[in-house]
Amino acid sequence: MAGPMGTDIPRWANVVVLPIVNLIAAFLVSGLVVLIIGENPLEVVQILIWGAFGFEEAIGYTLFYATNFIFTGLAVSIAFHCMLFNIGGEGQAYIGGLGITLVGLHFGFLPPIVLIPLCVIGAALFGAAWAFIPAYLQAKRGSHIVITTIMFNFIASSVMVYLLVNVLIQPGSMQPESREFGEAAIPFVHEALAWLGVEFAESPWNLSFLWALVCCVLVWGYVWHTRWGYEMRTVGTSPTAAAYAGISETKSIIVTMCISGALAGFLGLNEIMGYHHRLLLHFSGGYGFVGIAVALMGRSHPVGVCLAAILFGALYQGGAELSFEIPTITRELVIVIQGLVIIFAGALEFMFKPQVEAVFRWFMPRRSAAAPAE
Amino acid sequence: MKKLLSIAAVAITMSAAVSIAADFKPGIIYDLGGKFDKSFNEGVYNGAEKFKKEFGIEYRGFEIANDSQREQAMRNFARRGIDPILAVGFSQAAAVEKVAKEFPKVRFAIIDMVVNLPNVESIVFKEHEGSFLVGILAAMSAKSGKVGFVGGMDIPLIRKFACGYVGGVKHVNAKMDVFQNMTGSTGAAWSDPVKGGELAKSQFDRGADVVYHAAGGTGIGVLQAAADAGKLGIGVDSNQNHLHPGSVLTSMLKRVDVAAYNTFKAAKDGTWKAGFSALGLKEDGVGWALDDNNAKLVSADMKAAVAKATQEIVSGKIVVHDYMADSKCPY
The missing domain is CATH 3.40.50.2300 (Response regulator)
Incomplete structure (x- = not known):
């Protein structure tokens, strides 16, 4: 994200050291909270890490959640490059899931090799369409994207409740959910590994993860190595300069938001096509919002987003094991810990910047003396 | 060996x-x-x-x-x-x-x-049977001829509650109006007492005397609004009579x-x-709550009417329509 980056410390420090310092601060404060409720913080950290990476199933769950966060994190970060704050990832993901469901329900008879690409297209189209309206309103009417995307989350929710309760529900069922799509689905990783003769514990981790990694590469290529990406970043940095250079702001905003919406829409691939195999009420479960924190923490770079996504995946999975092992650590406390990470890594991103800089100046006096003169 | x-x-x-x-x-x-x-x-x-x-x-x-x-x-x-x-x-x-x-x-x-x-x-x-009974109580204590219902989310389970309730109300007086509102379409719909209170207030403003809620934590706001307006609320699932003694007409008990x-x-x-x-009623799985907190609100007539309906439901003389059976509410 273009921000207060004018700095006199090496870039790697800004990108690597600051997030780590933020994380440590978040964990220290969480440790205090844990102490207050009378548990041992060291033990909690141990269980958290063991629960997230300690055994195969845990790794599977961690990466399953991480896949969700990569999609939504990428969605938010690409919009950041155009200086758009897309808070609508949640709604775009939800509607993207509708696209997948319609494909799954109508073309479930097709072989997976055809069906899965169709689902990818369905998710992208529906997610992008849901992002297009706020994008159009922003570009043509100046309606602020933050407001419109938030409102579109609620509209998406209402639309989906209506469809699930009145249209897609199985008659006579209590549960507002669609029927199962049938055999075709994105294979689980443990299945894929079994084909290769490798045994791996069962978990919801599926091959959408690979698609998420591909998306990372595609986003990286788009943002830094295409003309459209260049235009997008120019509009994000200075709309007037972009206009002077003959770049259409309208086009940039709309295209960026549609890509963002499509990326968010892919959440459904992991949750619906990869795991549940049917449309559930609120399957998007807040992943769209956490995507904002992931993008902030990952500094809107695909590599950073991946790492932040794995961190949040680990917090989700380790947190679940934590409330299992220590019943006094309720799910609310797990949310507190996640919230602290978000506050320190997202909202207070640059709080420790002066201190980190001071430390660097201490160790590298020459460089820091030269920097302000630049 | x-x-x-x-x-x-x-x-x-x-x-x-x-x-x-x-x-x-x-x-x-x-x-x-x-x-x-x-x-x-x-x-x-x-x-x-x-x-x-x-x-x-x-x-x-x-x-x-x-x-x-x-x-x-x-x-x-x-x-x-x-x-x-x-x-x-x-x-x-x-x-x-x-x-x-x-x-x-x-x-x-x-x-x-x-x-x-x-x-x-x-x-x-059989939530519809319990809702039917509180519907009777609501209809008999509403002098205005209007009662209300606030649900959490518009899902089949809540429609089942609503349908039984409307059935009970119409059982007493087929001409009575029943206002129905749902709180929302996100998970927050079950824990939004402020919005629940606002919906109840709007129903009271439209003339309702009694409002029944099936909205989880949102219902706390419904009962609060009833107490504030000097009207009556009806609790759900657990016995909620004690929350506002004298303002909660009764609670539909679901004996989970x-x-x-x-x-x-x-x-x-x-x-x-x-x-x-x-x-259902027969198995004591659902019912209505009567304790010190609401004893004054329930007259002998009402008690008799509910007892009669209970008996008729148990014996099969009254069949309360189950929304889940055909996804329709005939009342």
């Missing part, structure tokens, strides 16, 4: 049996609302606490934080020898079905949904606490059976 061996074998199996009894460790997986939602999940929690107090047996509870955790939590419980496992809420059905197949020796129970497996006990409630307690107790005593049970 052979005899000795067999004695030893018996001794070993017996000690194993004893250790199983000592290890009897039931577990509960709550729905997304969480165990302190003042209504549905909390009812289960209360039943389990009662069991714990009575028999001194600890149980494990787990509150899921997202949909993907249902299966994970259930499998975790089963692996750790937790048995029986009680799943709360209809959303758990798919997870129960999957995990119960993986662990055929573990006993499962699910509330509000039916799962047909040899190691699963399914418990559903009894269901939880009975499941644990049956499993402990070895009388647990898989299968399906629908708990």
